[in-house]
Amino acid sequence: GEQVEQRPPHLSVREGDSAVITCTYTDPNSYYFFWYKQEPGASLQLLMKVFSSTEINEGQGFTVLLNKKDKRLSLNLTAAHPGDSAAYFCAVSDSGGSNYKLTFGKGTLLTVTP
Amino acid sequence: DPKIIQKPKYLVAVTGSEKILICEQYLGHNAMYWYRQSAKKPLEFMFSYSYQKLMDNQTASSRFQPQSSKKNHLDLQITALKPDDSATYFCASSQPGQGNERLFFGHGTKLSVL
Numbered sequence: 179g180e181q182v183e184q185r186p187p188h189l190s191v192r193e194g195d196s197a198v199i200t201c202t203y204t205d206p207n208s209y210y211f212f213w214y215k216q217e218p219g220a221s222l223q224l225l226m227k228v229f230s231s232t233e234i235n236e237g238q239g240f241t242v243l244l245n246k247k248d249k250r251l252s253l254n255l256t257a258a259h260p261g262d263s264a265a266y267f268c269a270v271s272d273s274g275g276s277n278y279k280l281t282f283g284k285g286t287l288l289t290v291t292p
Numbered sequence: 293d294p295k296i297i298q299k300p301k302y303l304v305a306v307t308g309s310e311k312i313l314i315c316e317q318y319l320g321h322n323a324m325y326w327y328r329q330s331a332k333k334p335l336e337f338m339f340s341y342s343y344q345k346l347m348d349n350q351t352a353s354s355r356f357q358p359q360s361s362k363k364n365h366l367d368l369q370i371t372a373l374k375p376d377d378s379a380t381y382f383c384a385s386s387q388p389g390q391g392n393e394r395l396f397f398g399h400g401t402k403l404s405v406l
Binding site: 184220221224269278 | 294323325332333334336340350382384388393394395396397398399400
């Protein structure tokens with residue numbers, strides 16, 4: 179089945195710096211890709227849902243890149259601020275294109291220091 | 293104001309006992325799910341229900357039994373608890389059929405089995 183590897187497990191950056199989190203997946207037919215943010219004590223919040231047809235996806239303060247050739251998904255926080263400190267999870271849907279049976283990465287704990 | 297309510301937030305149980313994890317969603321969704329996050333493992337899909345019917349089951353053990361008494365409820369009964377069942381259990385919901393279908397997660401129930 180699908181396997182997702184997420185790196186790094188921990189990331190510490192200074193305010194204003196960029197932060198990049200990367201996931202690689204194994205199923206070349208994977209269809210939907212997700213980034214979730216989880217603040218301490220809170221539930222997972224969807225940052226972005228990416229379709230397999232879109233390589234560059236702009237959000238507020240971040241960019242999600244999908245490289246299907248290399249089977250790599252990345253989240254780039256362009257100018258991190260302390261409010262971005264949280265755990266981030268990537269997830270990939272199965273090749274059937276379901277929106278619910280996601281394979282998650284292990285997560286990245288991001289700390290942004292002032 | 294959480295729209296997916298999981299109870300309790302923390303749960304301690306002894307080996308061999310039985311517990312029920314409660315989940316109610318007030319998003320009007322027709323599909324509900326359970327995911328599990330064990331220590332050092334990524335979030336794993338367990339079950340999906342749609343219109344109170346089991347759609348998908350990725351849990352090998354019959355000790356885990358979802359129960360849906362109402363459309364917006366999906367409880368998880370776990371019998372003969374083992375220390376390996378210690379994890380945070382996340383309930384989620386979605387509205388199938390929408391082009392922008394996405395999972396909404398609860399805050400989780402952290403289960404510790406002694």
